[in-house]
Amino acid sequence: MGHSVVFAIEVYFNKEPEQSIRDLWISIEEMHPLTSLNAIEGARPHISLAVCDVKTPHNVKQVLLRQRNLAPFPIRFDAVGCFPTTGTLFLSPVMSTPLWLIHEDIAWTLSQSGIELLPYYRPQQWTSHCSLGLNLYGTNMTTAFERIAQIFVSLSGKVTEIGIIEA
Template structure:
């Protein structure tokens, strides 16, 4: 499985990692904190497979050459209860919506391999704090996050194409391609 992830500035990255460590320490969820080579992110797209990886990377570079950093306001703490996920969600901006829709237009030849949950009509941009949680852990996690929550800006500064490996021994991201955005 592959994912295209939008990655944050140092301050927001550290803010999310602090939540991951708290969830791990408190026994709420260790999933995010122990996922090897994982960075806080918003997932733009997920692919079951990419048949032409070199061509795909070339198209990513061309597309993201024209993307500028995006400033997002994170003032929503929410959950996807069916997957046991707690996340921070940004206020949707025209710029974020345009980047997402244009991405799917420019890389449309790969859409048949993409997960529908990230398609333009289904996408809920979010930054995961914990996942695979029981209902009780969701309640505790939300309580802990909200207790000290302050709305915060995050700046998307770069993108990464990662290969995701899930296994009994541990989960990891393998970076295939990464590109910073130009101001």
């Protein structure tokens, strides 16, 4: 039996919000270097629409064929939040119809291919977010949250791309 691979389907933003989010990554990196997304080679600011553990990666890649002509849509981030149990600090986008629909479509398409999403990414359980820092626990989360709350201003832009990564 073959081994499984974890894949994430992500959406990416146009230049302005991407750079603003990278600036927030750097701000966190200055305080807590080991939690930085900025230090991950090839990392881009994104929203993960689906994460799945599969034995047949081809099936996941087929899902992207349905979305390859993604029409850009507006995105706005107005809030900062955290997942305390995973130590994740994030920006929370305003939920829009296009964001909700693309998530639902991908979840449905994957399920039709027999691919199950990891629990946090399933419909009715998904919290849309753009990660700013990882593994921030206790006072590290508190100081990072305070820093971001002091410098964050609402971000607007567009979702312009969709992609898949091996997580």
